[in-house]
Amino acid sequence: xxxxxxxxxxxxxxxxxxxxxxxxAVIKAIEWLNDQGLTDEECQAxxxxxxxxxxxxxxxxxxxxxxxxxxxxxxxxxEISLTDHSVGFEWPDHAELPEDDxxxxxxxxxxxxxxxxxxxxxxxxxxxxxxxxxxxxNPKPLAEDLRETLDLMTSEVAACYETLANIFRIxxxxxxxxxxxxxxxxxxxxxxxxxxxxxxILRMITPDATQLALLATAHANSNLSxxxxxxxxxxxxxxxxxxxxxxxxxxxxxxxxxxxxxxLGESVSGFAHPLETGGEVxxxxxxxxxSAHWEPKARDIHVVRSLADFLGTLLYSLRSxxxxxxSRLIQRELQIAAxxxxxxxxxxxxxxxxxxxxxxxxxVGEVGGDFVDGIALADGSRLFVIADVMGKGVPAAxxxxxxxxxxxxxxxxxxxxxxxxxxxxxxxxxxLDRAEMFITVQLAYITADALTLRTSSAGHSPLLxxxxxxxxxxxxxxxxxxxxxxxxxxxxxxxxSDFTHLMLHTDGLSDPSLPKEYGFSKERLHSWLRVxxxxxxxxxDARDTLLHMHHLNQDATHTRDDATFVILTREGALxxxxxxxxxTHAHR
Amino acid sequence: MNTNPITAPNELCSSxxxxxxxxxxxxxxxxTEASIDLSKTRFIDSSGLGVLLSLNKTLQAQGGVLKLxxxxxxVTQLIELTRLHRVFEIVHA
Numbered sequence: 149x150x151x152x153x154x155x156x157x158x159x160x161x162x163x164x165x166x167x168x169x170x171x172x173a174v175i176k177a178i179e180w181l182n183d184q185g186l187t188d189e190e191c192q193a194x195x196x197x198x199x200x201x202x203x204x205x206x207x208x209x210x211x212x213x214x215x216x217x218x219x220x221x222x223x224x225x226x227e228i229s230l231t232d233h234s235v236g237f238e239w240p241d242h243a244e245l246p247e248d249d250x251x252x253x254x255x256x257x258x259x260x261x262x263x264x265x266x267x268x269x270x271x272x273x274x275x276x277x278x279x280x281x282x283x284x285x286n287p288k289p290l291a292e293d294l295r296e297t298l299d300l301m302t303s304e305v306a307a308c309y310e311t312l313a314n315i316f317r318i319x320x321x322x323x324x325x326x327x328x329x330x331x332x333x334x335x336x337x338x339x340x341x342x343x344x345x346x347x348x349i350l351r352m353i354t355p356d357a358t359q360l361a362l363l364a365t366a367h368a369n370s371n372l373s374x375x376x377x378x379x380x381x382x383x384x385x386x387x388x389x390x391x392x393x394x395x396x397x398x399x400x401x402x403x404x405x406x407x408x409x410x411x412l413g414e415s416v417s418g419f420a421h422p423l424e425t426g427g428e429v430x431x432x433x434x435x436x437x438x439s440a441h442w443e444p445k446a447r448d449i450h451v452v453r454s455l456a457d458f459l460g461t462l463l464y465s466l467r468s469x470x471x472x473x474x475s476r477l478i479q480r481e482l483q484i485a486a487x488x489x490x491x492x493x494x495x496x497x498x499x500x501x502x503x504x505x506x507x508x509x510x511x512v513g514e515v516g517g518d519f520v521d522g523i524a525l526a527d528g529s530r531l532f533v534i535a536d537v538m539g540k541g542v543p544a545a546x547x548x549x550x551x552x553x554x555x556x557x558x559x560x561x562x563x564x565x566x567x568x569x570x571x572x573x574x575x576x577x578x579x580l581d582r583a584e585m586f587i588t589v590q591l592a593y594i595t596a597d598a599l600t601l602r603t604s605s606a607g608h609s610p611l612l613x614x615x616x617x618x619x620x621x622x623x624x625x626x627x628x629x630x631x632x633x634x635x636x637x638x639x640x641x642x643x644x645s646d647f648t649h650l651m652l653h654t655d656g657l658s659d660p661s662l663p664k665e666y667g668f669s670k671e672r673l674h675s676w677l678r679v680x681x682x683x684x685x686x687x688x689d690a691r692d693t694l695l696h697m698h699h700l701n702q703d704a705t706h707t708r709d710d711a712t713f714v715i716l717t718r719e720g721a722l723x724x725x726x727x728x729x730x731x732t733h734a735h736r
Numbered sequence: 737m738n739t740n741p742i743t744a745p746n747e748l749c750s751s752x753x754x755x756x757x758x759x760x761x762x763x764x765x766x767x768t769e770a771s772i773d774l775s776k777t778r779f780i781d782s783s784g785l786g787v788l789l790s791l792n793k794t795l796q797a798q799g800g801v802l803k804l805x806x807x808x809x810x811v812t813q814l815i816e817l818t819r820l821h822r823v824f825e826i827v828h829a
Contacts, residue, residue: 167751192779192810199781203750249823250793252786259782262817 158220163202165209165233170202173217177228184221187285193263194226194282200256201230201278208234227281236276239269274392274427328352328463332364335459340366343452344444345435347412351376351385352423352431352463355471360385360432363463373408383407385432388420392429395420399440409434417442421453423460430464486545492552497532497714498524502598505532506691507714510698517544518654518712519551523559528596531562532714534652535589536608538628543583550576551587551629565591565604566624566639573606573629573637580630587629590652594644598718601650604639607631612651612674613642616682619674620647644718648681649690653713687717741773741805748777748784757787764791768800771827775806780814792823803827 159180163173178195186194198217205215209232216231243257260280261267270277326334336348347368351360360376381387382404388395397403398417403410418436422429433456436442497505509520517537524530535551537544554575561568569591580586588608594601603611607628610621624640644650653673676697680690691713698711742760745752764770772788774780792802803825807815815821 171747171749171751195779196781196814199749199779203781203783206750245819249820250789252789253782255782255785255818259814259817 158218160219161217162214163217165206165212165215167203167206170206170215171199173215174198174202177217177219180219181221181226184226185286186226190226190282190285194228197260197263197280197282198228198230200260201280204256205230205232205234205278208232208237210234223284224287225281225283227279229280230278232276232278233274234276236269236271239267239278328466329363331466332459332463333366335455336364336366339452339455342455343435344437345418345442345452346437347418347435349385349408349434350431350459351434352460352467353378353389353429355467360389363431369411372411373406376408380404384409385420385434388422388434389429389432392422392424394422397436398442409436412436413438415440421456423456425457425461425464430460433460492519492521492548494521494523497522498530500524500528500530500596500598502596502719503530503594504687504717505530505714506687507712508691508695509712510695517548519548520712520714521552521555522714523556523562525559525562529563530594530596531559531565532592532594532652532716533589534608534654534712534714535587536654536712537587538585543585547576547580547583547585547587550579551589562593563602564639565593565602566637569604569606569626569629569637569639570635573632574634576629577633581633586631589629592650592652592716594650594716599644601642601644602639603642604637606637609653609655612649612653612677613644613647614649614651614674614677614681615647616678619678648684648718649677650716651677651713652716654711685717687715690715690717741771743773744777744780744784746776747779748787749779749781750783753783753787757790760787760791761794764795766798767795768798769803770795770800771803771805773805774808774811777811778808780811782818785814785818785820788824789820801825805829 159177161173161176163169174195177198178191181191181194202215202217209215211233213233215233216229218229218231220227240257240261243261245258246254264280264282266279266281268279270279332350336350340348348366349362349368349372350364352363353359354361354375358378360378362372362374365372376383376386378386378389381390384395384397384401384403384407396417396419397409399415401417409416416436416438417440418434420432420434423431423433433452435452493509497507499505505522507520507522509518517539519533519535519537521533522530523533533555535548537547537551551572554572555568558568558571561571569589572589576587587606589606590608590611591604592601592611593603601611601613601622603622603624605611605623605625607625610623610625613620613622620642622640622642624638626637627635676694680693685693694713694715695711742763745756748756760772770791772791777784788802788804795802804815805827806829807826812826815824815826
């Protein structure tokens with residue numbers, strides 16, 4: 149049987165959750181009330197009340213955790229609270245006796261309410277508290293133990309003042325947007341003199357809930373381990389977090405050899421206190437002394453625990469706030485980037501009687517680095533451009549903007565893609581190099597009669613040209629823009645008279661790193677393009693079919709990547725029909 | 737018929753009531769009259785009252801009646817507070 153008593157603003161009794169222990173606790177409480185000068189009648193009434201209440205606590209307990217009775221005596225009143233670990237119940241305003249006098253149960257609450265002046269029941273996440281009070285028949289004479297009473301009151305008032313003053317100070321620090329580690333360090337220094345401890349260590353649970361990360365210390369060694377695995381319950385601090393209760397240690401404790409507390413000295417004692425908010429453990433505050441045993445005053449522990457719980461909640465809310473702000477900033481940045489990207493896309497791709505074009509741009513998430521353009525030149529020729537800026541977000545979008553501006557300001561070079569590519573590289577190199585970014589580009593110039601293709605590539609996926617028998621890859625390749633300063637680019641001419649379909653695409657469409665059986669492989673893409681040519685499918689239907697296949701492939705392989713492509717079909721391969729949406733854009 | 741009073745314990749409460757009830761239930765089996773001597777009972781709670789009510793019901797089922805002898809003033813007050821004086825026959829000798 150376990151029965152521990154502790155003087156704390158009166159008397160605190162912790163007892164085991166069984167009826168015998170509860171009875172002993174009630175007797176102990178009545179002894180204390182008797183010592184406070186209560187009359188026999190008052191003691192009898194309280195004995196009955198406490199018997200009813202503690203029996204309920206035992207009978208409805210959902211675990212074996214100790215139960216608690218706390219008694220506080222003032223000059224005019226006795227206040228008693230009972231803490232239980234039950235699912236709780238609705239406390240009635242006015243409990244009634246059973247309608248049937250012969251009913252053997254149902255009188256406890258009626259007795260409690262009739263023998264006390266006030267009763268209330270507070271529901272908690274893990275425990276509930278029944279608060280009871282009753283006015284004393286004979287006020288306690290102040291002269292009795294006056295000095296002791298005044299000392300106790302002074303001490304309590306001082307403790308409350310210290311608690312409140314520190315709480316306000318910490319709140320003020322938090323309002324100054326101090327980083328959490330600085331805030332915690334300041335707070336520990338404030339707490340240090342109050343705690344009576346030689347050292348304080350604060351660890352917070354990492355966002356992935358796998359570790360206790362060292363946040364701040366006061367007067368502890370600087371070489372404490374940065375992280376403790378939460379799953380390692382051989383450590384005192386992780387044990388406190390997992391067990392959700394104070395974990396005491398002293399000279400008799402067998403520490404794990406890797407327990408950070410062993411670095412604090414040969415002989416340490418103290419306790420690790422879990423910090424909880426909203427029913428969730430968020431960290432652990434460890435405090436102790438460099439001696440074999442430590443018996444801190446209950447008042448000191450109470451102050452420290454109160455402050456620790458407050459700081460834990462504060463840090464937790466700060467972290468949540470920071471994460472929320474960060475998340476909103478990222479969201480906003482991606483939104484800006486997406487707006488920029490959308491503004492760069494042409495409303496439609498150019499069409500002519502000799503050449504039809506259809507394209508698609510899919511971005512995963514808010515924005516990608518893909519870029520596509522189709523420009524009708526004055527002489528009826530066309531320049532098709534597909535590019536991929538390394539990276540995502542605003543930086544990629546800004547480079548895509550710069551790329552488009554430069555492209556459109558140098559269209560006089562469109563008939564010679566290699567010259568245009570070299571010009572683009574020269575203009576963009578300084579900024580790309582500084583940002584350590586690059587852009588892959590495919591330029592495809594097609595004459596007005598759609599009989600000649602002239603292409604140049606800067607590290608981009610090869611351009612595909614197909615007829616019913618074959619698919620050719622054009623590799624007029626050079627390095628991506630921004631990699632080598634002032635380098636000449638190649639270009640390749642090809643007569644299109646024997647070909648029906650052309651395709652420009654980014655590597656998101658056919659990822660060469662994926663195994664054949666999983667990816668939308670190069671072979672499969674070639675095969676599809678050849679069949680498309682055989683069947684004489686126009687650019688728009690081909691675009692829709694390819695897009696459908698891409699989605700099916702991604703669903704099958706559980707992958708998501710940007711996919712951008714342009715399909716061109718020459719006269720003779722077409723079934724003419726009006727299709728307004730020659731370029732589609734989708735977010736996935 | 738057993739007319740000797742059955743002495744209730746010093747404390748008839750949640751921690752003692754169940755065992756005492758088991759013992760007394762055997763004593764009053766097939767009895768039509770029984771009395772519980774409460775003069776030694778310093779403390780009783782609602783669990784203790786529940787046991788007395790249970791014994792009373794047993795006797796009533798057997799056509800008998802349960803008498804409570806010489807309860808202390810504190811016990812009497814509780815019986816009156818819970819209005820069980822309407823159920824039990826209380827005898828002060």
